Amino acid sequence: MSVRVHHVPFSRSFRVLWMLEELGLSADIVMHSIRTGSMRTPEVQSISPAGRAPAVEMDGVTMFESGAILEYLAEQHPEAGLGVAVGHVERPRFLQMIHFAETQASLIEQLNMSHVFLRDPAMASPTVIKLNTRRLQATLSALETMLESDSYLLARGFSAADIMMGFNLFAASYYVVLTDYPKVFAYRDRLAHRPSYHAARAKDGQQEFYAQDFYPIPEGS
Template identity: 60%
Template sequence: MIRLHHVPFSRSFRVLWLLEELGLDCELIRYSIRDGSLRDPAYLAKSPAGRVPALEIDGEVIFESAAILQILCERHPQAGLAPAPGAPDRARFLEIIGFAETMASLIENLNMQHLFLRDPSQASPVVLKLITARLRSTLGAMETLLGDQDYLLPSGFSAADAMMGFNLFAAPYYVDLSRFPGLEAYRARLEAREAYKTARAREGEQDIYPRDFLPLPER
């Protein structure tokens, strides 16, 4: 039995999506990011920083989405969702897996300032502007990496798309994606995948974002 510890609309979606791409069923344990349940000692024993995802599989517990995606691809090489060491797209694959977290950590910082401060007046407009600009620049870099390909690797859909593609469903809370037509088309391509649709239908209601867009403060 595979068990995924999950917060709807969080980075654990990458794993839920890849499991669907691989045709693997899992038990889904849902948490809220807001109620302290990720700091429960029983959960910290699975994921030491109290983060999702954590995946229970084959008698072990794995945390960090990038590690989980790579392990799943290694254990299911027939699916061809990650280039093996030495394969032509290997370096690009690893770059994207790492770059996805460069971008996601910017989104996380924006979430912190916009959504999770106990006293919202403590958010810093200067920091918000800087981080939003940095997020925009990573989106520009991603559009360049994509070029005229359908997916991030020239060989087609891979775990790199689940890893990085997920960000395209979080970044638009802070940056208008219409400035990146290549990314908008790519995002539509990802949304059209059956595995993506099934994963979204399974994950449940999100309680992270209260609105579709969170603009920079005017002050």
């Protein structure tokens, strides 16, 4: 399969790089930057009209939306066992977790906007930051109740849903103390030990968002 990925380091397009490593597929990776707006070109927007990463071409098929791309790749490569077939007892949970990952990612995105993307940090609302942090914490509490020890999101084992969620957990820890969620913390560690994760990180590029390791809720919120 010939694959071209428009990628922003440490963004949701990392999920595609990770999935490709799980599948043993190589890709032509085109690097972009959110700060320079380099996704807003006719070439990228012909694939992803909103100019967002990931935007991919796979054997002439173009797609955006990381969850849809991962589901498609899993369907194209059923032998890898990274998707769940229609009719399988775990199909509802698979779909649920793919989409829940985006509920969580949207909260991280809001926090990124408040903490790292505004030109003047004084423009951010401490109240909104507090609310979004609490909402992010609620998604992690939910995940904590859904995870078993020594497991992935599905009882049948590692799947594309873990890639969707796993990416988030490396970004969430800039805003929440992940050790407050022991099963989630152990789960992230489990994911981080997968060779595919390391191989994808080696291709990810330098993140240009975070200037510190942790961004607490501001005083006075």
